[in-house]
Amino acid sequence: MAREIAKTYEPQQIEPHWAEFWVREQLFRADPNAPGPVFSIVIPPPNVTGSLHIGHMLDHTEIDILTRWHRMRGYNTLYLPGMDHAGISTQRVVVRELAEQGIDYRTLGREEFVRRVWKWKEESGGQITRQMKQIGESCDWSRERFTLSPELSRVVRLVFVQLYNEGLIYRAHYMTNWCPVCLTVLSDLEVLHEERHGHLWYVRYPVVGTQEWVVVATTRPETMLGDTAVAVNPEDERYRHLVGKRVLLPLMEREIPILADDMVDREFGTGVVKITPAHDPNDFEVGRRHRLPEIDVMTDNGHMSAAAGTYAGLDRFEARKKIVEDLKARGLLEKVTEHTHAVGLCERSRTIVEPRASTQWFCKMKPLAEPAIAAVERGEIQIVPENRRQEYFNWMRNIRDWTLSRQLWWGHRIPAWYCEDCKHVNVAVEDPSKCVKCGSTKLKQDSDVLDTWFSSALWPFSTLGWPEDTSDFRRYYPTSLLITGYDILFFWVARMIMLGLHFTHKVPFRAVYLHSLVRTAGGEKMSKSKGTGLDPVALNQEYGTDAMRFCLASMAAPGTDIVLSEDRLASARNFANKIWNASRFVFGNLEKVDLGGVSLEELAAPEIPAKAPYAAGGRVSLIDGWLFSRLAATISLVNEALQNYRFHEAAQGVYQFFWGDFCDWYIEWVKPELQSAEKARAVAAWRNLFAALDAALRLLHPFMPFITEELWHQLPQRAGTKSIALDVFPEARTDWKNDEALDQFSLIQDVIKELRNIRAEMKLEPKKKVAAEFSSSDEQARRAMESSREGILRLAALLELKVSADRLPQSGGAVRSTALFDVRIAYVAESIDVEAEEARLRKQIEGLEKAIAAKEKQLADDTFRSRAPEKVVRGLEATLAEQTTELRKLRSRLEELKTAA
């Protein structure tokens, strides 16, 4: 079979084929009836308006790594994909598109608008799912869900109605956050706080019936039009005489009372505050206590309302300017000071939200939060990293009621119908035809929809068929794990826990891994709108999806944010290329070798790796013992790391194994064996090589699915197995563990490195073969040299290696010493830079002296000896002995160098 393999790995040539294959073959379809422990995970549903950004890429990489890893280890695995209807975002997108066509969405009417949004969804929405398929995520696409689908909408209604009947959902008039651009209220979480430089205006309010005035400080003068009182602290001596009197509200010429309330901070401004119950949360409370009227002076789009008198129709910030001017003109503005204060911004539109009293639907959170706190306390849900747990508790213990309603058209419409006759509120799962109280048919449904996060909060069970007792629900719920960014801990994770517990009486997931965010070099959160985001799709194109995945995984240390750099990405791409070329070497060489008709199947058939390592002549060679021991250690490390969400350790482990051990040492070492004239030796070498490559590919697969799938298909495959993704994850076999081989080969590596170091320092031509000597008093070390001489000669480019226990001559060559051995290359002395050699020795000696002194001091300390664990003391002693030997050797070498010179 002819193998035409490109010299450089070209992911663009490989990825589309496998991405399509995985979807077409439905390889990742979950079967609730299949055996095995369960691993189930639901996707954090991305917005239907969204396209894949770097944050998703990280999220999905972590999810897919764990999913593939579990699947290969025999778990019954489900990775459920889907999307969120994203109320505000989607409505904004379609409204904007309509506006571009010159259509005001309001003129279309609700029904038509919603129809257009669905149409938009079908045509342009869900780009992200296409991208997920492109990047080969191992989802079960047959189970894709959408939060606004009929099935899930029904769950939303059931949940709403039950909570209403339980008294946990209620409708009330309260202070809310209003976005004048999105034209809806927002929950507290959807409001971002930002420090802004502003002013504090000091306004004189004349006291009625006197010549006095009180001075009121405000950051939002335009709201004064809605003042219905001014207030002072009851303890404040300065103003006690005024309580009960009235002031004339400037500009509006309205008389309002002066009252006393504890809420007033005597230190703020002048100690007199204006009370605007309709536009400030604190004032709202004061207004309630004192039964003050509320005057809403604004319209939905942030202009002044009719209640604002002559200012009606002005934009709120225009009104502010005009009011300040007018006050100044009337001599009522005492002063203006600079003032920094926090303003609330709408998360979506970034406009300043207006605190505004309105009637909305709310969800009572305290009763829901308590069991959710307890579940995490009891460890029924593990939160990783640990420090997020505290954040969760803090928020949950101070939780406030959730504003559920949104003044939008796109979303789950609130299932409440108002009777026009008896005013009864009918809340029902099915649309009612008449009022349950009076039987009137004049019913009008609430026009609002629910916060998008309400349906997301149900996601882990609504997607699995709840409330029906489906086989999916029984098998896959609670889900095993939730992976998402810590930025939506409150928005989403906490609410899922609360509602999951309330409705299913089970936790929605057993663990939450909150991963880092990807930031820009400046530390900011990456953002497409600010132009600071990296486009993962373009980068995947350039570097390959595997490289992107590997790069993110290798940087994803729990708890710290990631700053992605193209350097790092390039390094991951290089790794893919290394894998490609190592495989290319393996497959390419096979053809050139004459193994007397031994077929690929005989060398690499699926049952072959199971029995590796193979022995050529009675016993397994050192290099194979070493490599498979390293492999087992790496597999253990990867398992351990992934178990604990330590993706970076796992990734770095496989990198080190594949590149450092397998390529740099193993392949280089076995090259001659593969061509051995002794057929038995060659066959054993090939089998071991294939077994190692096969295991390495499977080990790498969760991280780099494309390249491993491609290469795996070039190996003989297990019968009935279509994909490496369905093959088994390599097992850390205990019989592979071989400490003796590890030690011995490590010694050989050291010897080769020391010899290479001499060569480099002596500036020997790389190809120039020279004679070398090895000396050690340790017999085992000498034997190791004898038995691995061939390999050492080749990798250090030596003519010969003389092994002895004799002390090596110091002149006429260069020597390197370690505690265990000395090596020497005899070569004409003129190429040795004596000065440089001396400097090198001095530096090394200095370092050793420091280390030795520190150890001697410690060991001389009786308290240390009595308190430190035995193991530590012994280790220290052993190292000290080694270092002392090494130091002695280096010193005498230095002396001899000097006398020779």
Place this chain on the structure above:
RNA sequence: GGGCGACUAGCUCAGUUGGUUAGAGCGCUCCCCUCACACGGGAGAGGUCAAAGGUUCAAGUCCUUUGUCGCCCA
């Protein structure tokens, strides 16, 4: 105002329960286009772990304070 995190090699970052000369990638220096790979191979240089105190036989790791930066909540 409250809380959290970061500060380790020129750059970007690892370093789990305190324990033996602090690691990686990139960059840099030197040598090499050796028949898998120059997206490569080989050999190096480079760090008083932000600062100051403290606990301990032992601190990059624990505690306190300070500084700089960032994030979250109010």
